[in-house]
Amino acid sequence: MSFLFPAFLAGALAIAIPILLHFVRRQSAPPLAFSDLRFLRRAQSAAVRRRWLRDWLLLALRVAALLLLAAAFARPFYDATGLAGRPVTIVALDRSFSMAFPGMFERARAAARAAVAAAPAGDLVGVVTFDDRARVVAEPAPGRDAAVAAINRAAAGYGATGYAAALDAAAGVIGTREGRIVVVTDLQQSGWEAAAGGRVPREVAVTATVVEPAGDNLAVTAMEVTPAGAAAVVMNTAADDRPVRIELRAGGVVIEAEEMMLAPGSTDVVFDAALPPAGLLEVAVDDPGGLAADDRRYHLLGAADRLAVAIVGSAAAAFYLERALRAAADRERFSVRHLEPGGVSGAALEGVAAVWLLGTVGLERPAREQLAALVAAGAGLLVAAGPGLDPALAAELLGPDAGFAPAAPPPGNALAWSVQDARHPIFRAFGADPGALGQVRFARTQPMELTGGRVLATFSDGMPAIVEQEFGAGRLLLLASDLGNEWNDFPRRPAFVPFAHEVTRYLGARREQPRSRLVADAPPGVEPLPGAAVEPNGGRAIVLNVDPRESDPARMTAPAFEARVGRAAAAPVADAKGDDAATREAEQGWWWYAILAMAVLLVAESWLGRAVA
Amino acid sequence: MVVAPRPNELRYLDPAVIARIGSMELRARAIVEGFLSGLHRSPAQGFSVEFSEYRQYMPGDDTSLIDWKLYARSDRHYVKKFEEETNLECHLLLDVSGSMGYGSVGVTKQEYGAYLAASIAYLMNRQHDAIGLLAFADRIVQHLPASARPGHLRRLLLALDALRAERGSDLSKPLDRLAEALSRRGMAVLISDLLDDPAEVVRGLRHLRFRGVDVIVFHLLDPAELTFPFENAARFRDLETGAELTAVPSAVRARYLEEVQAFIALYRRELQLAGIDYCLVDTSQALDAALLAYLSARSRRC
16 A cells, blocks of 8 residues: 555644543533542443444544544545555666767776665665666665666667757656665766756755766767768867877768877868768767767768749849848758749749748738648748838738737837847857847838747837747747838848858758757657768668767766756656656545445444444 | 521531631531421420420320319319420541541541531430430541430530541441440440451441440441542542552543442442441532431331
């Protein structure tokens, strides 16, 4: 028998109430003088003998009723293993590829086994292995053999460290029980850069067991194809220069090799060999004493999909934007098409991931609906105000939450704009100082009518200039001026082209399925190993690379790690495994029977009480 | 203000009414006069040294009672009549132990016993008997030797009036002491609730009886002791020992009454076997019943 909320059992102390009442009432009975107690005493002793059984039965019924009430609140359930309420020790073993220095993971396994052995005798012990993702490889059990066996089976993989995933999984397994988490890791600082999470209940102790790296490492942290050939970034974590041989391979054949003394830190390496038009390109560095997973980086030649972007508007309105996008179409891998509003159709929008809507003259209702459906399905849309945009038609397209008011009269002085959120991806080209955008002068703007949304830039009169809103699965940006050099001089400013590129990339990001992915982002059905792979659906070739952050040698201390662990006020919502007890309790539903039994006992107690009286 | 008793009113025999009368002497007088008037008083006339009156001879009269001197003077037959007179020594043994201080009907058993003792003393005094008083608890509290002198009754009544219930209780000791102290035959009237060891009490009374003393026992019990009418749970405190006992009356009543009846039956049986008159007195009842019992016993002795 186990309890989901054993704290409620403290309510069983209420059984003291009838006993206390008995004594209190006995003390509070009024004194009554009587001549002699001898007969009363004899009668009392006889009556007590008679009542003894009934009184004890009454007391037993009342106590049992209270116990059942407390038990019902504690939510009892039958745990065949008898383990549900016991404290849990979870050993979280880091299997990211930074643990793969020669001999390092064996030391990690030994440390994990030591943590298992050091677990308190009454604890259940489970094992979680983690990199980007966490996996429970040994469910909590009273014995240590399963945990040790799971540790012995574990091996370093190709993922990056993700402490949040590990802690979430461990906390989920512990659930509402008492517990402790021992994280066996190299304390890589980048392990905290992953997604949010990693919060464990306050009652769960988290300690880190450090496994020190075994030596220096060489890593290929980046690679790209350039017009002249290829370029790579190679990192040397040693404190001194190291002789190194770096090879560029195409289809497994070395097409260029560089031997050089590699300075500490990151070094750009440029290859000028002619690349084949298609196939697997690979940069490899020889590093027998370091990590193996980051010694190679892969690139798929000739397979890059271009981002299809459509510019909808008159030729005049689209003139500057079309040229800005076509100027770097090859480099940025844009496939640009200009559509007159009257020419918008399903076929014309086939494969389009980003749409610039610069005018609505001639944009018929079916075209508007197709545009809306495209964006709702995940594409991006930027709607720019201007002389060719009818606010009413735009409102039909955008719905009630976003739109433009009728154009405002020109302001006396030209307006500038300022960026409100410099970290937003559309301003990435301008770095931390988007001052180049401030040179743009706006002679005319168009007010927006919005419900919600995120203002990314404002005009100098305080009105929103660029606003972002969600639109179904897609992204929607509203620009309160035109891009055809009518209401402002933005198209003639240097900032225009990078702005157009970044916005296009941002708009199309949700529809774009990159060919090159991290191991952690391997699609379902693809084994998370670095190298070339084929997607199960469609058979598209992709390459998987390890996360370059994992090659970062920066480490943190164990106290800093433990202090970094987020604490939850209450136990987190347990996952399917951790919520096992709750599931069992819900399936069995014994608390109903406890309430029912309590009601029966109270009825019996009432009847017996009256009979005694 | 002294309330003069009206002899013809039986209500004065109600102990609660009697309790409101000022002095013990007046109470005794009220009780006895009321009792006697209730009986249509007919003082026994018999053979005594105290002349009462002459009556013309009627056929069937004892010829030895004819006053021949008067016949000589008047030539008529008259017979002499004498008031009955006794020369009895009576000892009133009054229990004033703690349990006698209990009363649920306005009069404690000790007060009731005092009225009864006073009434008997008054009655005996009218018959010129010698009366003594022995009040006791676990020791002798008051002792007045028997006497028929004028003024003795008053002393005795004053002593009764001054008595209050004590703490302890021990009947056998004063009974033994009285038995040892008596030099001539007499009569002892024990007024007590007998809440002591029955064996010891009976032994003491037998001792008294063995010394040739006629014994009458008035067993006083309060109606609450006889019926146990309590309803709510209470802590019952013993008047003698101060001990407390929490009990639920409804739960113990039946058994309690059985115990009390067994207690009464025990005394009734044992005292009858010892030739001792036993009279159970409910202190809520009028005193005439007790007086009748006394007179009945008295008549058997004389």
